[in-house]
Amino acid sequence: MQFSISISTPEEVIPPETWERVLNFLARTDRRTPYLLIDERRLRENCRRIGRGIKNSRGFYAMKANPDPKVVRVVADEGLGFEIASEGELDVLKSIGLTAERIISSNPVKSPEFIRDAYSYGVRLFAFDSAEELEKIQALAPECRVYVRLSVPNEGSEWPLSKKFGVEPPEAVALLKEAQRRGLKPVGITFHVGSQCRNIYNWSTALSKVFTVWRQVEKEGIQLKILNIGGGYPIRYTKEVVEIEEIEAVINQTVFSQFPAHIEVHLEPGRAVIGDAGVFITRVIGKAKRADENWLYLDVGVFNGLMESIGGIRYSFVVGSRARPKKWTIAGPSCDSFDVIARDVYLPEPNIGDIVVIPSAGAYTISYASEFNGFPIPETVLLE
Numbered sequence: 001m002q003f004s005i006s007i008s009t010p011e012e013v014i015p016p017e018t019w020e021r022v023l024n025f026l027a028r029t030d031r032r033t034p035y036l037l038i039d040e041r042r043l044r045e046n047c048r049r050i051g052r053g054i055k056n057s058r059g060f061y062a063m064k065a066n067p068d069p070k071v072v073r074v075v076a077d078e079g080l081g082f083e084i085a086s087e088g089e090l091d092v093l094k095s096i097g098l099t100a101e102r103i104i105s106s107n108p109v110k111s112p113e114f115i116r117d118a119y120s121y122g123v124r125l126f127a128f129d130s131a132e133e134l135e136k137i138q139a140l141a142p143e144c145r146v147y148v149r150l151s152v153p154n155e156g157s158e159w160p161l162s163k164k165f166g167v168e169p170p171e172a173v174a175l176l177k178e179a180q181r182r183g184l185k186p187v188g189i190t191f192h193v194g195s196q197c198r199n200i201y202n203w204s205t206a207l208s209k210v211f212t213v214w215r216q217v218e219k220e221g222i223q224l225k226i227l228n229i230g231g232g233y234p235i236r237y238t239k240e241v242v243e244i245e246e247i248e249a250v251i252n253q254t255v256f257s258q259f260p261a262h263i264e265v266h267l268e269p270g271r272a273v274i275g276d277a278g279v280f281i282t283r284v285i286g287k288a289k290r291a292d293e294n295w296l297y298l299d300v301g302v303f304n305g306l307m308e309s310i311g312g313i314r315y316s317f318v319v320g321s322r323a324r325p326k327k328w329t330i331a332g333p334s335c336d337s338f339d340v341i342a343r344d345v346y347l348p349e350p351n352i353g354d355i356v357v358i359p360s361a362g363a364y365t366i367s368y369a370s371e372f373n374g375f376p377i378p379e380t381v382l383l384e
């Protein structure tokens with residue numbers, strides 16, 4: 001079948017080999033939609049790209065992006081560690097027998113139950129950004145290694161994360177000293193430039209800020225070792241993004257010209273590991289003309305997978321029709337008027353029942369999904 005897309009060619013956003021494998025799969029299946037198809041080979045390639053351009057680096061997959069056990073097994077097999085925030089995420093890792101030494105938690109505010117559970121499993125590396133969190137960690141995970149979350153600019157990221165967490169340099173210095181006073185081991189600094197970060201300068205700005213704190217605490221007799229640069233690597237949704245290799249060249253250059261050579265760099269990408277390895281296979285369930293707007297209704301919407309569409313992520317849509325493109329408003333299946341996933345999308349008109357493929361849907365889709373209004377959470381299918 002010939003496909004058309006809301007951008008020029010599927011290959012603009014989907015790696016060509018992935019697209020070919022998706023088409024082959026569609027040709028031999030009549031599986032009920034919606035489902036999330038994961039290209040295992042692309043997932044493995046993504047895992048291997050992470051940190052390749054940064055010396056002394058170690059990748060920890062941010063499991064919140066997609067905690068499906070099938071995905072987690074592949075990521076673990078590729079040798080990455082995991083960044084987790086909850087007992088639920090830890091349970092998945094326990095179920096595959098992942099050793100605690102490969103797990104860190106960068107959520108600066110953790111539930112006491114989670115800290116206790118992670119500590120008893122053997123996790124020893126936790127982030128914090130307040131005295132209250134230090135008090136909890138001291139009580140429930142004594143003598144652990146801790147790293148402070150710094151607040152950094154999130155300009156140019158499509159999913160900013162700066163407001164909820166992070167402290168400014170003077171407070172970071174005070175907190176690292178406080179950690180030491182409490183018998184914990186202050187070992188590093190972390191930040192997050194914002195998810196789907198399209199501004200390469202965010203990393204350099206953040207690193208300068210980290211450097212100020214690093215030098216300051218060094219003067220106070222605290223020798224840090226770990227620089228955790230968080231996540232934020234972008235993927236293609238509808239447009240070009242700066243490539244991981246380019247970002248890592250900037251990071252590597254900045255880090256190793258400023259920080260001590262023995263530094264260990266931790267990365268915790270989520271989106272860049274699983275995002276473009278996943279495509280949603282959905283179907284048109286209805287169409288309508290309302291005033292002068294053309295509406296297309298799919299079996300996946302805001303509530304059962306495409307939550308990020310209401311927060312700034314613009315997906316592409318691929319249909320099997322070659323008709324002249326029309327302008328569409330695309331909505332999900334629920335009765336809620338919030339359930340609109342895209343506006344002003346140019347697409348050839350599909351029929352009810354036709355398949356619509358949504359590329360780059362591997363991250364922050366199923367992990368956010370609910371069964372609101374009785375619509376099922378799409379199943380995840382691994383394309384081996």
Ligand SMILES: Cc1ncc(COP(=O)(O)O)c(C=O)c1O
Pocket residue numbers: 062064065083106107161192194195196230231232233268269270271272
């Ligand atoms: C602490 C932390 N680390 C890593 C990530 C992963 O970020 P991304 O998916 O943008 O790579 C997130 C995302 O929210 C996060 O909160």
